[in-house]
Amino acid sequence: MTIDDQLRAILRDVLGLSADRAATIDAGTPLFGAMPELDSMAVAGLLTEIEDRLHILIEDDEVGGEMLETFGSLSAFVKGKRGE
Amino acid sequence: MNGRGPRVHTYAEGEFMLAYGPRNGPQILVIQPLFEELNRCRAMLASACRALAERGVGVWMPDLPGTGESLRALDTIVWKDWFDAVGAAGSVVREETGSEPGILAIRGGALLDRPLFWRSLRLSPTSGRSLLSDLRRSALASGSDPAHPAGYTLSASLVEALAGAEPAPEGDILTIRLSTDDRPADRRIDGQPLWRRPEPAIDIPTEQALISEILSWARP
Numbered sequence: 356m357t358i359d360d361q362l363r364a365i366l367r368d369v370l371g372l373s374a375d376r377a378a379t380i381d382a383g384t385p386l387f388g389a390m391p392e393l394d395s396m397a398v399a400g401l402l403t404e405i406e407d408r409l410h411i412l413i414e415d416d417e418v419g420g421e422m423l424e425t426f427g428s429l430s431a432f433v434k435g436k437r438g439e
Numbered sequence: 440m441n442g443r444g445p446r447v448h449t450y451a452e453g454e455f456m457l458a459y460g461p462r463n464g465p466q467i468l469v470i471q472p473l474f475e476e477l478n479r480c481r482a483m484l485a486s487a488c489r490a491l492a493e494r495g496v497g498v499w500m501p502d503l504p505g506t507g508e509s510l511r512a513l514d515t516i517v518w519k520d521w522f523d524a525v526g527a528a529g530s531v532v533r534e535e536t537g538s539e540p541g542i543l544a545i546r547g548g549a550l551l552d553r554p555l556f557w558r559s560l561r562l563s564p565t566s567g568r569s570l571l572s573d574l575r576r577s578a579l580a581s582g583s584d585p586a587h588p589a590g591y592t593l594s595a596s597l598v599e600a601l602a603g604a605e606p607a608p609e610g611d612i613l614t615i616r617l618s619t620d621d622r623p624a625d626r627r628i629d630g631q632p633l634w635r636r637p638e639p640a641i642d643i644p645t646e647q648a649l650i651s652e653i654l655s656w657a658r659p
Contacts, residue, residue: 356621364619368632399576400635407569408622415579 358409358439359430365404366426370397382427387420398423411436445488448499448535451527455508456501457485458535460492465657466532467491468540468556469500470525470548473570474591475577476634477506480545483633483641490650496657497536498543501528514592518600526555541657544606546570546634553607560613560656562649563620563632567604613656615649626652 356364367377370392387393393401402413411433422432445457471477471484488498504520505513532540542552542559549564574591578584593601616624617632630645 361621364621368617368619369635371631371636395580396577396637399573399580402576403569403573404635406572407565408620415576 358434358437359426361408362405362426362430362433365401365408369400369404380426382425382430384426386425386429387423393423405433409433409437445492445500448531450501450531451504451524453510454501454504454524454527456499456528456531457488459488459498459500461495461497462536464495464497466497466499466536466538466540467543467653467657468525468529468532469498470542470544470551471500471503471506472545472634473506473547473550474574476546476570479634479636479639481507482639483646484545486641487646487650487653490646491653491657494650494654496654497532497538499528499532499540501525512592514594517594517596518604521551522555525551529555543653549606550601550604553610556610558611560615560653561606562615563617563634564606564614566606567601571598571601613652615652628652 363377363380366372366380367374370390372392384390387398398418402418405411406413413436417432422428445459448456448458450456469484469488472480484500488500491498501524502508503524504511505516529540532538539558540556542556543562544552544559544564545562546565547567547570549559549561550567552559552561574593583590613626614624615626615628616622618627618629620627628645628648630648631640631642633640633642633645
């Protein structure tokens with residue numbers, strides 16, 4: 356799986372999205388504040404799953420609206436962390 | 440459903456353990472998920488235990504000290520208490536059935552199956568560090584004190600032990616993960632991570648897939 360595929364799978368798992376809905380997520384898809392399932396508690400689970408499955412560590416002060424604004428920004432953050 | 444509910448046992452000086460199904464045949468000792476994940480998975484686990492019992496498997500599900508029905512407060516618990524409790528629960532199973540139980544360890548439960556047991560089925564095993572991160576982030580998200588995240592007050596000793604805890608690699612282990620999770624695993628099932636749901640949930644396909652894996656593991 357590519358990083359983006361893994362991120363889609365994580366969003367699907369954490370938020371309980373259908374496979375069809377997860378497949379429609381692309382770089383421009385807005386996340387925090389736009390996706391009703393992604394409340395602040397779900398963000399906690401999302402970040403931990405990303406850490407575990409993509410082998411990065413996310414500091415609390417790195418988490419913000421910008422990083423979670425769109426799928427593209429989340430993906431860019433993760434890829435940056437992985438040095439890709 | 441055979442109409443008979445689970446039996447209530449005690450172990451380790453008054454701790455609470457439910458037992459389902461026959462005393463002959465394969466026996467399974469369940470080490471449940473830790474913290475909030477336990478609550479989220481409990482309904483599915485109880486349902487799965489009943490289904491396994493109906494298929495001739497004895498299932499034993501202790502509440503660890505400081506969790507579930509335990510009378511002890513979580514903030515008095517140290518890591519060794521949980522290892523000792525798992526060992527004591529296993530002793531009850533051996534005394535009651537004459538059989539060595541296989542371990543069904545779910546999520547953080549997989550941190551506790553060694554060294555006292557050898558044969559484990561681990562569902563989505565996770566690290567102590569990851570569980571602590573979840574607790575801390577949940578506390579931040581809910582505006583509660585990170586030292587007492589989401590109502591869970593842990594002793595400093597427990598936090599320290601959890602921070603370095605990983606599932607032990609040795610032994611006869613069958614690791615099962617969800618098909619959406621590409622970390623190393625022996626088997627994958629199509630299902631939902633109920634330990635991530637905000638409310639306790641049962642998902643029939645997930646439960647059926649898990650039961651099927653457990654049955655073929657318990658009755659090789």
